[in-house]
Amino acid sequence: MLNVFKLGYVDFHVSDMDAMTTYYEQIAGMTLTETDENGSAYFSTSTDHHNIILTPSQETGIRRFGFQYESEHSTEAVVEHLHSLDIQAEVKQQTSKTVPEVIAFQDPEGYHVELYRTMDMLPANRRGFKPEGIVPNKVGHLSIRVGDAKQQVEFYKKLGFYNTDWIEDYFGFMTCNRDHHVLNFFTSETKGMHHLAMEMRNYQHLIQTLDFLRLNGIHLLWGPSRHGAGHNIACYHYDPEGNLIELFTDGDIYIPELDMFDPRPWHNDFPQKPKVWSTEECLSLWGVDFEKALV
Numbered sequence: 601m602l603n604v605f606k607l608g609y610v611d612f613h614v615s616d617m618d619a620m621t622t623y624y625e626q627i628a629g630m631t632l633t634e635t636d637e638n639g640s641a642y643f644s645t646s647t648d649h650h651n652i653i654l655t656p657s658q659e660t661g662i663r664r665f666g667f668q669y670e671s672e673h674s675t676e677a678v679v680e681h682l683h684s685l686d687i688q689a690e691v692k693q694q695t696s697k698t699v700p701e702v703i704a705f706q707d708p709e710g711y712h713v714e715l716y717r718t719m720d721m722l723p724a725n726r727r728g729f730k731p732e733g734i735v736p737n738k739v740g741h742l743s744i745r746v747g748d749a750k751q752q753v754e755f756y757k758k759l760g761f762y763n764t765d766w767i768e769d770y771f772g773f774m775t776c777n778r779d780h781h782v783l784n785f786f787t788s789e790t791k792g793m794h795h796l797a798m799e800m801r802n803y804q805h806l807i808q809t810l811d812f813l814r815l816n817g818i819h820l821l822w823g824p825s826r827h828g829a830g831h832n833i834a835c836y837h838y839d840p841e842g843n844l845i846e847l848f849t850d851g852d853i854y855i856p857e858l859d860m861f862d863p864r865p866w867h868n869d870f871p872q873k874p875k876v877w878s879t880e881e882c883l884s885l886w887g888v889d890f891e892k893a894l895v
């Protein structure tokens with residue numbers, strides 16, 4: 601009925617559009633593809649019209665996020681299916697010029713989620729990738745703070761997501777494709793995004809990017825080191841409005857048909873299957889002290 605397969609875009613409330621536009625264009629290496637009549641700026645890092653949206657606001661932080669889906673059924677039938685799962689979804693037309701229709705709802709924690717079937721692609725002679733900057737493969741995953749990670753995990757399972765790992769009982773990982781995680785939920789007393797992660801091509805790309813960040817006055821908060829859950833090599837910095845940005849590479853590949861991850865030499869478990877990790881064994885497999893303030 602519903603195959604959600606990709607994290608498509610993340611929209612931020614932005615109070616300093618100049619600083620954030622400079623970061624996403626010149627530091628992240630994305631292309632500004634459009635500014636609409638409300639002042640929202642759209643950035644691409646792919647063939648999609650947009651993967652990041654910056655919306656002028658008095659506040660900062662995450663505003664909404666969108667997943668691409670496919671279905672052999674009509675939009676109305678998908679919405680009916682969601683209603684049968686107790687998800688109060690509605691169809692909205694043209695939430696941006698390049699997305700003709702979305703299915704919109706709030707998750708149990710009140711985050712605004714959109715499912716879209718199609719988005720305009722950039723013309724063949726134009727692509728989101730820039731020659732310089734972070735230039736990620738893609739916006740890989742989104743981590744958000746919630747009151748109850750377990751409730752969120754159960755909710756997103758209804759949308760077809762797999763629960764790939766836990767850190768104890770407070771940090772749940774979920775995927776809708778073969779990446780170890782596309783979404784994760786962190787039980788916290790505060791709400792809001794925990795981090796947004798951009799996927800690097802490989803370790804060499806990651807290291808070159810860290811030099812690029814330093815030359816542009818951006819300091820790392822932690823890493824690089826290899827995490828346990830997901831096994832991604834990760835490091836973190838802030839964008840100009842304090843949104844935590846992870847750069848990562850080499851994450852686990854999930855095989856849903858086998859409920860296991862593609863084996864890698866650095867795995868302790870063979871097969872490596874979804875499991876509950878302890879905090880201590882999970883945050884840094886290389887023994888680099890994790891910056892606890894980030895959790």
Ligand SMILES: [Fe+2]
Binds near residue numbers: 741743795797846
């Ligand atoms: Fe992450």
